[in-house]
Amino acid sequence: MRLYSEQRFGLVRACVARDGQPLLYAEGYALDPSLTLWGTRSVARLSAKSGRIGFLKLADGQEAMTDLSDPDAINEGAALEIEIAAEARADKLPRARLIGMADGPLRRLSGPLPLIERLKSQARRLIDPQAVFEAAEDPDALDIAEAQAIHPSFDLPGGGYLSIEPTRALIACDIDMGGAGEGMIHTPRQAAKRLNEVAVAEVARRVRLSNLAGLVVVDLIGNKHNGEKLTGLVRDAFLAESPAIACGPITRFGILEFSRPWGARPHGEDTPLKAARRLLWRAVAEARSDAGGRLKLRAPGPVADLVRQCLKDSLDPLTPRLSVETASVTEVVPVR
Structure with missing residues (x-):
């Protein structure tokens, strides 16, 4: 994999690419000490409970939430060891994974990592556990990665258009034939089949690149789909993330659905x-x-x-x- 990066004024933007295609993108402080970054472990205080949801106060003053399997077993004010499982997004607090009870003051447990190292860790976690990185410089590659991460919708190779629109409830994806069927008047089904396969593979890449997750709904072209082939493309694309990826059968309305757990903050959200x-x-x-x-x-x-x-x-x-x-x-x- 190639790792492109540039740093100025204590800020960095970087991307991981393979075969000329950006797979992951990140930007921010070169070294961010925040305790709400994905994967950061710390000791936090349980400040309040609401049903099975616990609200946490972190050592740097930020807040997060966690799931409590047994709310009655943990009192408010208790010190808990946590790991950030999903960064803040829109109006949602960061979500932490509860590791267990802790002692002592609120504090960081895992050291802060430079943005480049966090991106490498993310690539090994989401794409290839054995990934080896070749450092490279190319502002144009970074511009392309940034643009695709912020605006995931785009024209598909060979014609057609893929629309990816995050909503509060789900990630809505629509495949539009456009001019993809031109010259294939007698084989429209083959054109739809080819475009669906290309688009599903691109949905996976774009969703990961944009840090999008949750329920992903893909409106396929036509009917009588090869469900095994299309769901297989999703599973192969997210192989390093399995078994966290859940993929359902294609519905009679031609809808492919899969869910992916949230991690890093979506790039489409401006800050x-x-x-x-x-x-x-x-x-x-x-x-x-x-x-x-x-x-x-x-x-x-x-x-x-x-x-x-x-x-x-x-x-x-x-x-x-x-x-x-x-x-x-x-x-x-x-x-x-």
């Missing part, structure tokens, strides 16, 4: 940190065409504050040329 990273990268691109000139980075309050913090702690050679201003718009403005 101030992502906006700050994009703004700084825009400044880098602008600086290439304005050698030596000063640039003003304008952004709303939360984004501007993060940019200021990144510049404050940065030794990047571009830093002295940049200033930050709080504004209602996000832009890079040359200072004359």
Whole structure:
């Protein structure tokens, strides 16, 4: 596998690719000490209970939730050893796996990993446990990975269109024949069969790349589908994640369904940190065409504050040329 990465201002974006196709993407702080990152283990405090749901207070002040198999056996205020099983998304708290009771103060148990190492770990967990990585530099490859991670819908090879739309309840995927059947007037079934197989394989790649999970529903083209072949494509694509993947039979309405547990936060969800990273990268691109000139980075309050913090702690050679201003718009403005 190839590992592409670039780091500026203490921020990193990186992707893992194979055969020219991006498989995983990540961006954020080069070293993030947050206790709510996927896989982080710590001792937390049970702050409240609601049925079988326990609410946790972590050592860094953040909150999470966990499932309590026996709520009556654990009192509020108890110290618990946990591991983050799913990062926060939308308005949902991070979900933790309860390991057991603990003693002592709230604290981190697993050391913070650099973003690159976390991405490698994710690749071994989700794609290939024996993965070997070849480091490479290619901003274009990173741009493609980022675009596909944020916008998973796209034109299929050979025609057709795959729409992937996250909703609150599920991930809705629709396969559209489009122009894929052109030149195949007498074999429309073969065209639909080929496009369904290509699309199902791409659904798996795009869902993983975008960090999407939960119930995934795929509206196939036509009827009389080869259910064994199509569900086999899903199982093969997520082989490293089995048996966590549950795949159901294709319904009489031509619907393929499978479920995948949540892990890292979906890339389609915007955050101030992502906006700050994009703004700084825009400044880098602008600086290439304005050698030596000063640039003003304008952004709303939360984004501007993060940019200021990144510049404050940065030794990047571009830093002295940049200033930050709080504004209602996000832009890079040359200072004359």
